[in-house]
Amino acid sequence: MGKVFSLNIHELPEEKIMATTLKPVDVVIIGVGWAGSILAKELAQTGLKVVGLERGGNRRQEDFTLPGIHDQLKYDRRLELFENLSRTTLTFRNTTREVARPMRRHGPFPWGEGVGGAGLHWAGWTWRMTPWDFQIKSQTIARYGEKMIPEDSTIQDWPITYDELEPYYDKFEYTLGISGKAGNLKGEIQPGGNPFEGPRAREYPNPPLKRSYGETLFANAARELGYHPFPMPAAQMSQPYKNPDGVTLGACVYCGYCMNTGCEVMAKAVPQTTTLPVALKTGNFEIRTHAAVTRINTSGNRAISVTYIDGQGRELEQPADLILLTAFTWSNTHLLLVSGIGKPYNPATGTGVVGKNYSWHNALPYIPLYYDEGHIFNPFMGAGALGTVIADFQGDNFDHTGLGFIGGNILAAIAMGHGPLTFQPTPPGTPSWGSEWKKALAYYYTRTVQIIGLHDHLSYRGNYMDLDPNYRDIYGNPLLRLTYDYGPNERRMSEYLVSVGDKIAKAMKPSKYAVYGLDAHFNAGAGYGIIHQVGGAITGTTPANSVVNKYLQSWDVPNLFVIGASSFPQISSFNPTGTVGALAYFAADAIKNKYLKNPGPLVPS
Secondary structure, eight states: OOOOEESSSSOOOSSOOOOEEOOOEEEEEEOOSHHHHHHHHHHHTTTOOEEEEOSSOOOOGGGGSSGGGOOHIIIIISOTTBOOTTTOOEEEESSTTSOOEEOSSOTTOOOBOSTTTHHHHOOOBOOOOOHHHHTHHHHHHHHHOGGGSOTTBOOOOOSSOHHHHHHHHHHHHHHHTOBOOOSEETTEEOTTSOTTSOOBSSOOSBOOOOOOHHHHHHHHHHHHTTOOOEEOOBSBOSSOEEOTTSOEEOOOOOBSOOTTSOOTTSOBOOGGGTHHHHHHHTTOEEEEOSOEEEEEEEETTEEEEEEEEOTTSOEEEEEEEEEEEOSOHHHHHHHHHHTTOSOBOBTTTTBOOBTOOOEEOOEEEEEEEEOOTTOOOOTTSBOTTOEEEEOTTSTTSSOOTTTSOOOOEEEEEEOOOOOTTTOOOOOTTOOSSSHHHHHHHHHHTTSEEEEEEEEOBOOBTTOEEEEEEEEEOTTSOEEEEEEOOOOHHHHHHHHHHHHHHHHHHHHTOOSEEOOBOOOSSOOTTSOSOOOOEEOSSOBOSSTTTOSBOTTSBBSSOTTEEEOSGGGOSSBOSSOSHHHHHHHHHHHHHHIIIIITTSOSOOOOO
C-alpha cells in the first residue's frame, strides 16, 4: 500500500495524548439534526440527562432574522451551512476497478454540518413512503416473479410496515405543521390529494401552500393526460401554526430564500423552531458544538463512551449508558466502521453488513420549459417545497410488465425560489458564454418552468461504503470511501420516464423544452444535485442482512441505536426526511417503553 495522505497540513502528534474522561451521562446523541433533536426531546422529557454532540457550530434562529440573510452568494453558492471539506470528506469511485480520490468540493451531494444539520438547510419536502416501498422485494416477486429483480440487486423488505410507522409519520407531520392535502383518509380516496398514498389517520395539520403559475400549467396538462396532480407536502406553514408541543410558527411569505438557509419569519419547520426549544426547556439536554466524534468505544458487546475532539483541539471521552448515532448517512456508517462495530460489507463475497446497500436520488427526468411573451413566472419568488406533483409513475403504481425495470418516480413542477446566481436557464443551442448567452438568460430567466423527477433507486452489490486505505481526515481516521454507479434498472427506467416527461412537456405547450435523463455513468464532478443518501447501516430481520433491528438498535451493541437515512435498505422516490422523522419517533418510543424498562436486545413484537 502506498503513502497514506491526510487532508490537513499539520502533522499528527507522534505520542497520543490520553483523552480527558468526563462525568457520565444517561444518553449521548451524536449529530443534532432532525433525528437527534427528536430523540433529545423525547428522552429529556423522561428526566434522562442527555448530551448532544454536534461536529459543526451553533445555528440559532436569531441568525436568520437579520437583513443579511438574503445572501444567495453566501448560502447557495458558497454553501455556508455545509461541511468544511478541508477537515473531512469522502473519496469516490464508480467501480472497484478504480482508485478512489477525495472530493475536494461538494459536487452533486453536499452534506450539512452544525446544529440542525440538514434539517436547517432543507427545502421542506416532507413525504411518507408507500406500503409498497416498505415491501419492495416481496411485492415485486408476488406480482412479476423473481426474474424482475436484477441479478446484482440487494434490495430487501423493511422489517417495519407502513401501518406500524403511520402513527409516527403523523406525529412528525404535526410537530412540523406540514402543509398539504390528504389523498387517502382511512382508506377513503380524497379529491385533490395523492390517490396512491397509504392510508393516513387524519388530514395534514395545515392546508396546502398557494399555487404558482407554472404549477397550474403543469397540473392542467397532467389532468388532460389522465394523471392525478396534487400539492407537494411542505414544511412551510401556509398559515400561522402552533404545534402539539406548544411551539408557534409563522406563515410563509414566499420570499424564495428557503433551501440552503434558515427562514427569517419562522415559517419553515426546522429543529431550531420545533424540537430543540422543547428539548432545551426541560433542563436535561445540553448541546456541545464543535465536538467531532472520532470513535464509539466499546467493551464486550456494550458501548461505554464516545471520544471526541472539541473546538480547542482537546480529546475528550464522554461515558454514557445509552449512545444514539443520529448523524448523516455517511457519518453514521463511517463511525461504525472506524469504531469496529459490526462486520464491514465485502462486495466480493457478499458478506458483512456495515456499508452495504448505498443508494441515492438523482433528478430523473429534469425538464426545463421555455416560454415566450405572455408567460411570466417570477422564479425568484416561491418556497422550498412549493410544487405540484404526480405519483402515477411512482413505485408500482403502474404496470411494469414487459418494461424491464421496477420502480419509477414522482414528477413535480417546482417554484422553490431561484435567484439568478444559481438559476440561469437558457434553451438548448444557446452559447454557454458571451453576449448571446447573456441575452438569452435575461429573456428566459422569468419565462422558464422547471419540472423535476425523483426516482426509486435499487441497491446493488457493488454500491457500498468502506474505509479508504490511502486517505485520512484531520482527526487521523481513514476517510469514508464511496463506490457507486447507476444500475441497469435505473438506466432502463430513465428511458421510460424520459418519454413520460416528454409527453407532459408537450402538453404544457412551451416554445421550447428539453428532457434530460441519466447519463451513462454517475459523475461525481457534476454540480450541486440532490442530498438524499441512504444505506450503510440498514435495518433488517437478522444480523446477517442488517446492521440494526426494526427498532434501529445495533445487533452487536444493544445500547447503541443508529437512527437516520442510513437505515434505509434502498431509496424510494420520496425524499427521506419524513421517514427519518417517523423512524426517530418510532425508535424513541421503543427506547422509552421497551429498552429503558429492560435494557438489552429488543425482541420485535
